[in-house]
Amino acid sequence: MRLLISSLGLLPALLDVICAINIFVSHYQGTLQSLTVTPTSGGGYTLTTNGTVIIGGQPSWLTFDSASRVLYVSDEGNTGSLTSVAAEADAPGGAVANVLYGNKRYVASVNYGSSLLTTYKLPLSSSTQTLQNMKLTQSAKGPNSRQDVPHPHQTVVDPSGNFLLVPDLGADLIRIYSINSSSGTLTSCGNFVEAGGTGPRHAAFWGDKTLFVANELANTVHRFSVAYSGGCMTLTKEQSLNTMAGGKSAPSGTKVGEVHVHDNFLIVSNRRDLSFSPNDSLATFSLDASTGAMTLTGVTSSGGTYPRTFQINKAGDLVAIGDQTTANVVVVKRDITTGLLGPQVASMRIGTVGQAESDNGLSAVLWDE
Numbered sequence: 001m002r003l004l005i006s007s008l009g010l011l012p013a014l015l016d017v018i019c020a021i022n023i024f025v026s027h028y029q030g031t032l033q034s035l036t037v038t039p040t041s042g043g044g045y046t047l048t049t050n051g052t053v054i055i056g057g058q059p060s061w062l063t064f065d066s067a068s069r070v071l072y073v074s075d076e077g078n079t080g081s082l083t084s085v086a087a088e089a090d091a092p093g094g095a096v097a098n099v100l101y102g103n104k105r106y107v108a109s110v111n112y113g114s115s116l117l118t119t120y121k122l123p124l125s126s127s128t129q130t131l132q133n134m135k136l137t138q139s140a141k142g143p144n145s146r147q148d149v150p151h152p153h154q155t156v157v158d159p160s161g162n163f164l165l166v167p168d169l170g171a172d173l174i175r176i177y178s179i180n181s182s183s184g185t186l187t188s189c190g191n192f193v194e195a196g197g198t199g200p201r202h203a204a205f206w207g208d209k210t211l212f213v214a215n216e217l218a219n220t221v222h223r224f225s226v227a228y229s230g231g232c233m234t235l236t237k238e239q240s241l242n243t244m245a246g247g248k249s250a251p252s253g254t255k256v257g258e259v260h261v262h263d264n265f266l267i268v269s270n271r272r273d274l275s276f277s278p279n280d281s282l283a284t285f286s287l288d289a290s291t292g293a294m295t296l297t298g299v300t301s302s303g304g305t306y307p308r309t310f311q312i313n314k315a316g317d318l319v320a321i322g323d324q325t326t327a328n329v330v331v332v333k334r335d336i337t338t339g340l341l342g343p344q345v346a347s348m349r350i351g352t353v354g355q356a357e358s359d360n361g362l363s364a365v366l367w368d369e
């Protein structure tokens with residue numbers, strides 16, 4: 001545990017902003033910023049920096065608890081950490097995502113490089129120890145060269161709050177754990193086994209009974225129906241679609257990034273597909289109101305290169321996109337009736353630009369709401 005002295009003064013101020021629309025942005029160079037989004041009289045928006053904190057390391061992922069106004073930051077650097085506001089618990093390097101669970105009394109973190117799923121009791125403090133530290137395994141190497149060992153990429157809690165899912169890119173698994181919310185303990189409840197070379201990366205629940213998973217290696221999005229029996233969760237695959245306009249295959253080098261849902265719509269980011277060269281794209285799908293069946297309805301520019309991260313605001317009328325390599329935050333309008341993304345209304349460079357395929361540049365964006 002190390003105290004982040006540099007953040008102690010600034011971070012409370014940074015987190016104290018509630019009246020304006022703000023976006024939190026992390027950059028792999030070790031910074032966390034708050035940007036203010038201001039509408040202009042011409043119908044556009046401006047982005048201005050509203051506070052910067054040097055947190056060090058390589059921040060890779062943000063989780064925001066709006067009730068307590070605490071940000072949980074994963075560190076992908078060699079000396080990894082899980083940071084909350086000003087305290088960091090030592091953790092192995094390579095952490096790529098985290099999630100709160102068990103009535104926000106615990107946090108689960110996944111480590112891409114060292115195949116770990118680690119949990120901690122909150123709040124993080126100088127005496128924080130890991131609650132569980134599970135080294136994930138796989139029975140054999142997968143067909144893709146990146147599938148030699150498990151690569152857990154995200155942690156997602158189901159709508160009931162009783163199960164935690166881990167898409168594992170290396171093992172081609174969606175790992176399912178039951179949560180004991182009083183002890184914080186996770187217990188394996190089996191896995192959904194994907195076809196070799198799928199590379200599940202990120203997931204999002206829609207309603208109570210549907211799960212969508214974005215697959216980085218196959219460049220597809222899968223729809224699952226969710227069922228509960230015998231104290232466990234089971235997934236049944238219902239649909240697989242690729243994420244390019246006209247259903248064509250993704251160009252070589254494309255890596256699907258995040259997936260998010262809002263009302264009866266879904267958005268997936270396509271990293272390095274160059275659909276709007278030199279920029280990449282976001283694909284929008286409409287969802288059948290009863291089954292959740294996906295139909296691709298639009299592909300629009302991400303306004304930069306390598307859209308690692310994006311988030312739809314609560315109102316659903318704006319999307320913040322973080323383009324990793326060009327290190328810019330882009331805001332686009334979103335039509336709440338059609339779900340389609342409009343033109344870019346603002347863009348701002350943050351810190352230094354990254355290099356393609358490297359862990360540098362911009363890493364995460366979140367609406368402060």
Ligand SMILES: *[C@@H]1O[C@H](CO)[C@@H](O)[C@H](O)[C@H]1NC(C)=O
Pocket residue numbers: 013014017019020036049050051
């Ligand atoms: C951030 O924005 C809010 C609202 O616009 C403002 O009150 C506050 O002073 C700003 N904070 C910083 C650190 O600039």
Ligand SMILES: *[C@@H]1O[C@H](CO)[C@@H](O)[C@H](O)[C@H]1NC(C)=O
Pocket residue numbers: 180181182183
């Ligand atoms: C959950 O954890 C508590 C506290 O350790 C324990 O008493 C209880 O039996 C556990 N529940 C289940 C279903 O395992």
Ligand SMILES: *[C@@H]1O[C@H](CO)[C@@H](O)[C@H](O)[C@H]1NC(C)=O
Pocket residue numbers: 276277278279301302303304328330344347
């Ligand atoms: C690419 O993104 C930049 C920055 O947002 C923008 O200025 C430019 O017009 C975009 N180009 C295309 C072809 O979309």
